[in-house]
Amino acid sequence: MELAILIIAFAHVAIFxxxxxxxxMIAPAASCYAAPRAMIFPSLTLAVVIGAMVAPQSGTxxxxxxxxxxxxxxxxxxxxxxxxxxxxxxxxxxxxxxxxLIGRAAALGEGATIELRALIGWVAAPxxxxxxxxxxxxxxxxxxRSSESxxxxxxxxxxxVISVATLLLFGAVGLNIGSQLKGMTTELWSAVAxxxxxxxxxxxxxxxxxxxxxxxxxREFDVNPQSAIAIxxxxxxxxxxxxxDASAALVGAKATFISPTLVIFTALTACSWTQGRRVxxxxxxxxxxxxxxxxxxxxxxxxxxxxxxxxxxxxxxxDLRSLMLFVAIVAIPLLAIISLQNNMRMRRKSEQARExxxxxxxxxxxxxxxxxxxxxxxxxxxxxxxxxxxxxxxxVAMNITEQKEFIHQLYEKLKQIRKVEDAAEKDRMLDKLHxxxxxxxxxxxxxxxxxxxxxxxxxxxxxxxxxxxxxxTRQERRLVILLRLDFSTKYIATLMNISPKSVExxxxxxxxxxxxxxxxxxxxxxxxx
Amino acid sequence: MLFFKRIDKTNxxxxxxFDTVDQALLVFKxxxxxxxxxxxxxxxxxxxxxxxxxxxxxxxxxxxxxxxYSRTSFxxxxxxxxxxxxxxxxxVDLLNDNxxxxxxxxxxxxxxxxxxxxxxxxxxxxxxxxTIPAAKAYFRSPEGITEKIxxxxxxxxxxxxxxxxxxxxVFHEMDSLKLSEKFHLRYFALHIEELSRASEKVADQxxxxxxxxxx
Numbered sequence: 001m002e003l004a005i006l007i008i009a010f011a012h013v014a015i016f017x018x019x020x021x022x023x024x025m026i027a028p029a030a031s032c033y034a035a036p037r038a039m040i041f042p043s044l045t046l047a048v049v050i051g052a053m054v055a056p057q058s059g060t061x062x063x064x065x066x067x068x069x070x071x072x073x074x075x076x077x078x079x080x081x082x083x084x085x086x087x088x089x090x091x092x093x094x095x096x097x098x099x100x101l102i103g104r105a106a107a108l109g110e111g112a113t114i115e116l117r118a119l120i121g122w123v124a125a126p127x128x129x130x131x132x133x134x135x136x137x138x139x140x141x142x143x144x145r146s147s148e149s150x151x152x153x154x155x156x157x158x159x160x161v162i163s164v165a166t167l168l169l170f171g172a173v174g175l176n177i178g179s180q181l182k183g184m185t186t187e188l189w190s191a192v193a194x195x196x197x198x199x200x201x202x203x204x205x206x207x208x209x210x211x212x213x214x215x216x217x218x219r220e221f222d223v224n225p226q227s228a229i230a231i232x233x234x235x236x237x238x239x240x241x242x243x244x245d246a247s248a249a250l251v252g253a254k255a256t257f258i259s260p261t262l263v264i265f266t267a268l269t270a271c272s273w274t275q276g277r278r279v280x281x282x283x284x285x286x287x288x289x290x291x292x293x294x295x296x297x298x299x300x301x302x303x304x305x306x307x308x309x310x311x312x313x314x315x316x317x318x319d320l321r322s323l324m325l326f327v328a329i330v331a332i333p334l335l336a337i338i339s340l341q342n343n344m345r346m347r348r349k350s351e352q353a354r355e356x357x358x359x360x361x362x363x364x365x366x367x368x369x370x371x372x373x374x375x376x377x378x379x380x381x382x383x384x385x386x387x388x389x390x391x392x393x394x395x396v397a398m399n400i401t402e403q404k405e406f407i408h409q410l411y412e413k414l415k416q417i418r419k420v421e422d423a424a425e426k427d428r429m430l431d432k433l434h435x436x437x438x439x440x441x442x443x444x445x446x447x448x449x450x451x452x453x454x455x456x457x458x459x460x461x462x463x464x465x466x467x468x469x470x471x472x473t474r475q476e477r478r479l480v481i482l483l484r485l486d487f488s489t490k491y492i493a494t495l496m497n498i499s500p501k502s503v504e505x506x507x508x509x510x511x512x513x514x515x516x517x518x519x520x521x522x523x524x525x526x527x528x529x
Numbered sequence: 530m531l532f533f534k535r536i537d538k539t540n541x542x543x544x545x546x547f548d549t550v551d552q553a554l555l556v557f558k559x560x561x562x563x564x565x566x567x568x569x570x571x572x573x574x575x576x577x578x579x580x581x582x583x584x585x586x587x588x589x590x591x592x593x594x595x596x597x598y599s600r601t602s603f604x605x606x607x608x609x610x611x612x613x614x615x616x617x618x619x620x621v622d623l624l625n626d627n628x629x630x631x632x633x634x635x636x637x638x639x640x641x642x643x644x645x646x647x648x649x650x651x652x653x654x655x656x657x658x659x660t661i662p663a664a665k666a667y668f669r670s671p672e673g674i675t676e677k678i679x680x681x682x683x684x685x686x687x688x689x690x691x692x693x694x695x696x697x698x699v700f701h702e703m704d705s706l707k708l709s710e711k712f713h714l715r716y717f718a719l720h721i722e723e724l725s726r727a728s729e730k731v732a733d734q735x736x737x738x739x740x741x742x743x744x
Binding site: 145148150151152153155156158159224225275 | 536537539540543597600601603606610667668669670671672741742743
């Protein structure tokens with residue numbers, strides 16, 4: 001029963017710790033290499049398990065822990081992460097758990113179990129990884145440049161190296177965790193650790209959400225194969241380096257937990273720096289640093305307070321208690337306020353974004369409405385044109401009928417005239433026919449129809465003309481329209497059934513009525529109405 | 530090692546594809562020259578060769594694409610390489626289309642324009658020609674790309690100038706030509722000029738690819 005609780009507690013902590021880390025560990029490879037991802041997780045988790053199993057027993061950073069310690073560490077780390085993530089989401093969760101356990105150890109009077117040499121390791125790891133990543137990147141670039149190989153061959157070679165290096169990275173992480181857990185406790189704990197790692201492995205194998213997180217990370221890890229190899233190899237080397245007491249002692253440190261997120265981000269920064277570009281802005285970097293420091297402090301304080309409460313009183317180191325109380329009274333409310341402000345700012349931002357989206361939607365809606373209105377107006381115009389055409393067709397048809405009828409009548413009348421014997425009667429009938437033909441030649445109905453059509457086409461102009469010059473007669477209005485259409489005097493004379501001279505006189509009268517000066521052009525003036 | 534063998538086949542195909550583009554350029558230049566000097570038999574041979582080269586290039590491009598998809602895993606690089614090949618393939622299409630249009634439309638080109646037309650063809654094809662070593666450099670020595678694509682931009686600018694000169698000559702100095710003939714000549718000049726524009730696009734693409742390869 002105790003073992004089962006231990007495994008569950010451990011698995012919870014391990015999942016919390018590895019949640020961001022696993023995605024970050026995959027990201028360099030995933031950003032440039034498209035191996036079937038369904039195959040990645042089982043093999044990578046297996047690498048972690050194997051790493052944990054073969055790990056040597058190292059001097060531990062922490063003293064022995066139990067389910068209660070795990071619970072305290074998990075809760076404190078969760079609280080710290082929850083608050084500090086408002087500043088930046090890039091926080092090393094592993095260090096939070098460690099900080100919470102240190103806080104707990106202090107609360108229980110075990111003294112700060114963290115050793116200076118472990119601290120040296122935590123400081124040395126990013127520095128070493130930075131130097132190593134820069135060196136590896138430069139070497140790879142030089143090798144690729146001097147190589148006569150085709151680029152596709154180099155890519156294929158890189159794919160193999162990246163795959164193997166990623167497996168090694170996961171193995172190194174397993175080694176690091178395993179060595180610490182084995183050193184931390186008895187054989188029972190080793191079994192728990194391995195079973196816990198297996199539980200995590202099962203949790204992550206084929207975890208779709210993690211794939212999504214990994215693909216989100218790809219934005220930050222937009223790197224070429226050389227960088228990916230340099231990042232993965234340097235991170236692997238550093239994590240493995242700090243998994244053994246013997247190797248860690250070379251830099252005056254001891255084997256300790258190393259956050260994969262931290263070393264990978266540092267390696268990425270190193271590669272980007274070598275290429276002369278920046279991974280993230282100065283503000284983002286500052287926020288990340290502040291978030292990590294703040295989260296560590298919160299985890300330490302919450303771990304201490306929680307353990308004290310669980311132990312049933314404040315009966316430990318008084319100075320430390322005073323310090324912790326001070327931090328609890330001043331720092332936690334302060335952080336809560338910062339967190340609250342951050343939340344409010346985020347809310348305001350999202351509110352602004354929503355308002356902007358709403359405004360955009362509204363603009364789109366009005367644009368749609370305008371488009372619909374324009375379309376309706378266009379349709380109306382087309383309908384009018386159609387109506388006009390229909391009338392034209394009707395008019396042509398009626399005209400043809402009328403002409404035919406007239407010609408038929410003419411034919412009948414001529415037939416009758418031919419039959420008439422009396423010369424006087426014949427003259428009278430011929431005179432009548434002449435009159436009829438003269439009348440017909442005026443084309444009154446056609447001209448009327450023409451004016452109707454023109455007025456229909458220039459409806460707006462007609463309205464403006466009536467508004468501005470209401471005193472114009474029907475004949476003058478027609479003249480205005482014909483002038484606007486640029487018809488010549490001769491043509492106007494035919495259409496108005498008057499002589500060209502009369503057209504000139506009508507133009508003169510029209511100028512007077514419109515109040516034009518001598519130098520003003522009549523046609524141009526009409527066009528401006 | 531099997532992996533590398535399969536990739537080697539794709540590499541060879543890429544090289545062969547670029548060689549085909551190079552060959553198509555030579556045939557195009559020869560074809561235009563033959564048309565201008567009314568060597569119609571030789572021109573028809575050029576046209577037949579060009580059609581074959583175009584279909585070969587298309588086939589090769591498809592095979593390379595298949596190879597890239599099935600044998601490589603670097604999505605971004607793969608996409609870049611395929612885009613480059615598509616752009617080069619488009620140039621071969623343009624070459625074939627242009628030569629076919631000469632055959633179909635039979636534009637009337639006055640002999641006094643022959644030299645200008647040949648110069649425009651030379652400059653445009655040289656712009657394309659210089660993209661080939663630049664494209665090959667991407668696969669072997671990317672540091673040489675920048676230097677090579679500068680030449681592409683140079684020839685493109687020269688081709689632009691020559692095309693303008695030719696069009697100005699046609700419209701301002703050749704009064705004996707009908708407007709329709711002038712338009713026809715302008716249309717052909719534009720088509721030949723289009724080659725240098727296509728080579729500029731390839732150069733732009735290579736420029737981006739070289740930056741991506743470095744970072």
